[in-house]
Amino acid sequence: MTKAVKPARPKIRREMSENTAYGIILIPFLALFFLFTVLPVLSSVVLSFFDYDMVSSPIFIGLDNYSRLFTGDTTFMTVFANTLKFAVITGPLGFLLSFVLAWMINEFHPVVRTILSFLFYAPALVGNAYFIWQILFSGDSFGYANNFLISFGLATEPIQWFKNPEYNMTIIMIIQLWMGMGVSFLSNIAGLQNVNGELYEAGAIDGIKSRWHELWYITLPSMKDILFFSAIMQIQAVFSIGTVITQLAGYPSVNNSVDTIVSYISDVGTTRYEMGYASTISVILFSVILLFRYVVIALLKLIGKSDSK
Amino acid sequence: MSKSRSQYRRFTRSKAGNVMYFTILILAGAFSVLPLIYCVVTSFKPLDELLIFPPQFFVRRPTLSNYLILPSLLGKLQVPMSRYIFNSLFVALVSTFCHIIAASLAAFAFSKSKLKFKKLLFLLVQVMLLYNSYTLAVPQYLIFGKLNIIDTYLVYILPAIPSAMGCFLMKQFIDVGVPDALLEAARIDGASIFRVYWQIIMPMVKPAWMTLLLFSFRDMWSIVPAGTIFSEELKTLPQVMSTVTAGGLARTGSSMALTVLLMIPPIVVYMFTQGNVIETMSSSGIKE
Numbered sequence: 001m002t003k004a005v006k007p008a009r010p011k012i013r014r015e016m017s018e019n020t021a022y023g024i025i026l027i028p029f030l031a032l033f034f035l036f037t038v039l040p041v042l043s044s045v046v047l048s049f050f051d052y053d054m055v056s057s058p059i060f061i062g063l064d065n066y067s068r069l070f071t072g073d074t075t076f077m078t079v080f081a082n083t084l085k086f087a088v089i090t091g092p093l094g095f096l097l098s099f100v101l102a103w104m105i106n107e108f109h110p111v112v113r114t115i116l117s118f119l120f121y122a123p124a125l126v127g128n129a130y131f132i133w134q135i136l137f138s139g140d141s142f143g144y145a146n147n148f149l150i151s152f153g154l155a156t157e158p159i160q161w162f163k164n165p166e167y168n169m170t171i172i173m174i175i176q177l178w179m180g181m182g183v184s185f186l187s188n189i190a191g192l193q194n195v196n197g198e199l200y201e202a203g204a205i206d207g208i209k210s211r212w213h214e215l216w217y218i219t220l221p222s223m224k225d226i227l228f229f230s231a232i233m234q235i236q237a238v239f240s241i242g243t244v245i246t247q248l249a250g251y252p253s254v255n256n257s258v259d260t261i262v263s264y265i266s267d268v269g270t271t272r273y274e275m276g277y278a279s280t281i282s283v284i285l286f287s288v289i290l291l292f293r294y295v296v297i298a299l300l301k302l303i304g305k306s307d308s309k
Numbered sequence: 310m311s312k313s314r315s316q317y318r319r320f321t322r323s324k325a326g327n328v329m330y331f332t333i334l335i336l337a338g339a340f341s342v343l344p345l346i347y348c349v350v351t352s353f354k355p356l357d358e359l360l361i362f363p364p365q366f367f368v369r370r371p372t373l374s375n376y377l378i379l380p381s382l383l384g385k386l387q388v389p390m391s392r393y394i395f396n397s398l399f400v401a402l403v404s405t406f407c408h409i410i411a412a413s414l415a416a417f418a419f420s421k422s423k424l425k426f427k428k429l430l431f432l433l434v435q436v437m438l439l440y441n442s443y444t445l446a447v448p449q450y451l452i453f454g455k456l457n458i459i460d461t462y463l464v465y466i467l468p469a470i471p472s473a474m475g476c477f478l479m480k481q482f483i484d485v486g487v488p489d490a491l492l493e494a495a496r497i498d499g500a501s502i503f504r505v506y507w508q509i510i511m512p513m514v515k516p517a518w519m520t521l522l523l524f525s526f527r528d529m530w531s532i533v534p535a536g537t538i539f540s541e542e543l544k545t546l547p548q549v550m551s552t553v554t555a556g557g558l559a560r561t562g563s564s565m566a567l568t569v570l571l572m573i574p575p576i577v578v579y580m581f582t583q584g585n586v587i588e589t590m591s592s593s594g595i596k597e
Contacts, residue, residue: 018422018423018496018502019422019423019424021501021502021503022417022418022421022422022423022424022502023418023424025414025415025417025418025502025503025506026414026415026418026419026422026424026427026430028411028414028415028470029411029412029414029415029470029471029476030415030430030471032411032467032468032470032471033434033437033471033473033476035452035471036449036452036467036468036471037437037445037471037473038433038437039448039452040445040448040449040452041437041440041445043447043448044440044444044445044448047444054447101334104330104333104334105334107327108327108331112331114580114583114584116334116335116338117583118342118579118583119334119335119337119338119339119341119342120337120338120341121579122341122342122344122345123341123344123345124527125345125527125572125575125576125579126344126345126348126568126572131344132343132344132347135347178341182524183474183524186520186523186524187478187520189520189586190482190516190517190519190520190586191482191485191516193516193586194482194485194486194514194516194517222485223485224485225481225482225484225485226481226482226485228481229477229478229481232435232438232439232477233474235439236438236439239439239441240441240442262441262443265441265443265444266443269443269444275444275447278443278444279444282440282441282443282444285441286439286440286441289439290436290439293436293439
């Protein structure tokens with residue numbers, strides 16, 4: 001700790017310019033990031049132009065995979081539509097829910113806040129929490145939901161919740177909303193606590209009149225960067241759901257009613273050994289996600305605008 | 310109209326509002342915590358209660374036998390249970406520590422440096438997060454092979470260090486939480502980048518890295534590597550889960566017991582980190 005009191009050491013500063021120092025602290029992360037993420041992504045993009053069964057060496061086939069995807073693959077069209085529907089509904093809802101809950105919880109006493117946020121973070125702590133839904137919505141008459149409906153005379157026979165295209169999408173959307181809160185929710189909790197208290201004081205002097213004004217003109221604008229993070233994490237979550245659905249509804253589900261692009265990708269790769277084609281679908285999915293990312297950026301720019309008074 | 314600064318109080322909810330919110334939150338929260346309760350309750354059920362039809366939610370005659378049988382169930386493996394516990398803790402703690410340091414250092418540079426390509430590089434970090442991970446498994450496996458780290462601890466730890474999410478999270482918090490003016494003042498006083506990092510940045514964004522600590526620990530604690538670990542003495546606790554569940558219906562209670570044991574460390578980390586997030590908050594409230 002004695003070092004902290006020592007005066008400036010200009011010699012060392014001259015030797016190591018600021019940029020070099022920043023460069024050095026960037027390297028450990030970036031080097032590993034390129035190795036374990038960028039390189040595999042690039043190989044996946046390259047593979048999308050190949051026919052590759054993971055046994056024999058890849059064969060270059062140009063744009064064949066892409067033309068197959070857009071012209072002949074009806075399953076892709078179905079899973080694509082499912083994924084979009086799923087994402088457009090659960091994405092924004094999950095985003096709003098994780099903020100509203102965090103905001104509601106934030107004003108309680110710290111102990112109450114820790115307990116409440118624990119309740120909402122619990123599904124993320126139990127690794128495979130979705131199994132509870134399997135028990136609740138079990139297809140036989142012993143399932144809690146069916147048992148309830150039948151005993152109150154609301155249904156005459158058990159409903160196959162996960163097999164019936166009328167219900168399964170809705171149930172899975174609810175499950176995603178409930179399971180996917182973890183990251184956005186806790187980031188929002190941390191973000192709300194990072195808001196500078198002086199801003200509220202200054203706001204009161206500048207004529208903020210209600211809690212809603214405070215939320216729109218102070219809290220939300222100061223949270224913008226964190227909201228952006230949580231929006232991106234929501235996009236990531238809603239576009240990567242697959243395994244959970246496969247566990248609950250099976251793959252393929254009845255009429256492909258709840259199959260997503262991601263479950264289709266792993267089917268193409270794992271059971272059909274078409275890694276090239278799986279990569280093509282990944283590239284297309286990635287482009288769609290990037291499109292959504294730009295929409296989100298545009299929407300977040302509206303926060304704190306005064307014309308919406 | 311104008312209040313003096315000392316008189317100023319935040320707009321707060323009314324008592325009635327507080328009670329209403331609390332009721333809504335507790336009800337929703339009770340539903341949310343249901344699976345956790347179900348696991349705990351089921352882990353105390355004796356065999357005959359597990360097999361009852363229709364299934365009962367609550368336990369009538371609780372027993373510890375599902376827990377007591379675990380060491381002998383796992384003891385049939387070549388390695389004692391303690392080894393798996395050690396591996397899980399070791400992997401989770403080391404990779405979480407390395408990840409937080411690497412990600413926050415990089416986030417600091419992304420947020421505050423004047424490096425030329427930082428915007429482009431950060432954009433790369435952000436968007437790579439969105440690429441479907443399934444198709445990355447094969448190239449990643451080939452890279453592990455080239456690096457000769459398959460079947461070592463490194464195959465758990467190294468890929469976890471550059472997780473894009475952590476860097477993204479830290480960068481957002483440093484952007485909001487650390488004013489440039491403060492850094493400049495510190496630099497003029499002669500503080501090195503490393504000291505600024507350790508004595509200014511990290512304390513100021515403590516809620517962020519406490520939250521990241523939880524995320525990272527939770528992920529690494531439950532990691533099941535795909536075909537990269539073969540040696541029994543390198544396996545983690547979640548990987549031996551299958552040996553218990555392989556016992557079929559009769560082992561439902563024991564696999565629930567193991568699930569409950571697996572939940573304890575993340576819950577402990579949750580309590581520790583969230584406690585700290587709140588502590589930071591109240592102390593910064595006094596300062597400002």
